[in-house]
Amino acid sequence: MRDLLDILRAMADNKARTDNPRELFLDMSERVVKFVAGAFGAKTDEVAILILTSDAKHLRFIAPRKFSDLGTIPITKRDSIAVNIFGRKVGEAMNNVPMVKHVAFFESVKLRDRAVPIQKMITVPILLGDEAIGVAQVSRKGETPAEAGPDFTPGDVRKAQDIFQAVAPFLMEARPDRF
Secondary structure (H helix, E strand, O other), X not given: OXXXXXXXXXXXXXXXXXXXXXXXXHHHHHHHHHHHHHHHOOOHHHEEEEEEOOOOOEEEEEEOHHHHHOOEEEOOOOOOHHHHHHHHOOOEEEOOHHHOOOOOOHHHOOOOOOOOOEEEEEEEEXXXXXXXXEEEEEEEEOOOHHHHOOOOOHXXXXXHHHHHXXXXXXXXXXXXXXX
């Protein structure tokens, strides 16, 4: 974890010197995704990060990178799992995602040869102090819950929360001014 934080610190320190702050920000998110995927035995396309836009009205994907240009989710959207967690500032594990009413638009975007459904998911707020600045999700995909792997536990939620709380200052420091 220390290595990741050192890399993120160095990258964030380069924001003022880079020609493309958005690309730097997305590169930083990819570093976080790789770390989180390794920590949970997940594939990188099973980790998502959404950050509050600079106008504080929407959540925008920064990972998977392919989603960063697909639009935003209004923080008033009640049927969004991410928005719900963002508002409550409390993480949770869902081991029955197909049974939970939620916006599934982004799930239909193919990141592999074909879209594989999310069966299980941890969603945690990304907190900077007491303020939610985003949401992170770690999922397990498969055609069935058994194929997706073991259930997430409360310990997994705490682990994800700890990781994202540690990287939050660097993500906010590097977020482009108009994002």
